[in-house]
Amino acid sequence: MLDRLPISIAILRTAALLVPGCRRVEWFAEWEAELWQVARAYGVAWASTEPHGHAEITAFCLGAFQDALALRLDSIRYLWSGRLRAGSPWRLVMTLSAFVIAAFVLCLGAPALRQVAWKNLPRPTDSLVLLSAENNLGADAPTIPFADYRRWAADSSPFLQGLAFYRPATASVRIEGLPGKRHIGYASPSMMDILRLSLKPNPIGGHERAKGPLALLSQRIWRQDFHADAHVIGQNFLVNDQLVTIAGIASGDDWPVPGQMDIVVIESDAELAKKFSASTGFVLAPAIRPALHVEDPDRPSVLIRAASGTEMRLECLSLAQRRENPRSLFLFALFLACLALPALTPLPLGDYPDCPHSTTAYVYLKRWSFLALKCALILPTAFMTPLALSCRLTTAGTAAAAYLQISLSFLALLFAFRWALEDQRKRCPTCLRLLSHPALVGHSSHSFLAWSGTELLCAGGHGFLHIPEHPTSWFSTQRWLPLNASWSELFSRA
């Protein structure tokens, strides 16, 4: 059967799609009744199934779109005003999401972090091996005497090919006439080969070759002391009253090797011998040869003859192993925080009997999903913020940065989880909004006769939360008292 005034009714039905579902039937009935009035006013038979040809009737029906749109916008505004009111779960989720975004932005602002965390990809230097005297695995202190390095470097053994020596030290520098102290790494020429760094072979240009040692600047020093001068290559400055020529600028601030170095000074082995004949330093090898016999694959070591003629065992540490992985550090901090959490707050969330408003399984799932969502939003914030701070306050990739990251992540996770549990306890299990209207109930002196404590109310009328002042054997934890639907008339529907 065809509708009466089919075109007009079709316009109204289309407009009705914009109206919120709960009001659609009533809205359409009103517009249909009004259309009857309009049709009568223009002398069009209500029962007509032919096009009426009255532009006024069509214009009237098109106005329904404005009405429907206004209703839809009104319902959206109402919905979000309810969701964003204080204490609502939506507001909390949006606040936590804002924290995640802020932490992400903080991370984006730390260039060193991008190299350590986001570009935590294999590096060309990961295959390098740091040689260290036995029982000094992973130590940041130099352990290999320079004399031993020279002996091994002169050896024709396959394992000892391409070794590099360096020694971090603090030295006086004079840059553009200004004196200062900087962390200098004195390195053998093979250091650049092993780190796959190429220096400008003739930094001063022309046919004249640079005399004396060459220097590789870190990004920080280049920006701080040389004001990011693009023409700095070939310039000279003094390191411990020795003239050095700048031959390159490192692409990042984080050296893949132990020790803090603002400037790497490349000197010949003969010059290094004059300075460090009685000192120790770090020795890098290109890789552990597959043919090399290792007793323990987890802690490879080699037996080697020292300059003194005695045999010494060297432990080999891959630079990839030495590089701290921020995610592993965070997982460790998470493990520690989970262990410490019960010391800070009780883990049980309280006694929640079945809820008469909805099915128990749904309420149970909603509550735990909300707690899981809170924790899921806490995790990225507690990962990224300490990471960004540690990279800003210390040098990225160093032990200090790792300790700072673990400490900050641990504290952030511990207190954030504590807050998440306490917040969960103060929420209505049905609508998840924060409970309000706290009231003191009973007297402590009457604990034999009745309970005493604080009573909180759900503004949606779903129930009361009773928190005992003194936990007893019969009222040890907070208890939820659900209200049935007959109480809902007393509460606002907001």
Added chain:
Amino acid sequence: MAAGPKLSHTAAMILQAVHVGYLYGFSVMEQTGLPSGTVYPALRRLERDGLIRSEWEKQALADEEMRPPRRYYKVTRSGKAAIELLYKRYPLLERLVLIPELKES
């Protein structure tokens, strides 16, 4: 002057029309000359603000006239108070909307 709801001139006209006895949307449209896209959303806002209320005509009455039942609007007590304030704000408002009996005569 007491603070009342801030109504536009259009909304004030529609409220006045309902007040004087134009009880459903199309009659308000006819009297005020406003299009349907203005009148009906304004009626919803006035109802949301508690200045008017609506009720459906009895089905039996509509059946007698062989038409769909109408939704009638009535001014509430707060709506009447608002109109008194609106008369001071828009002095010509009373004259803009004719009382139905006067219109017929």
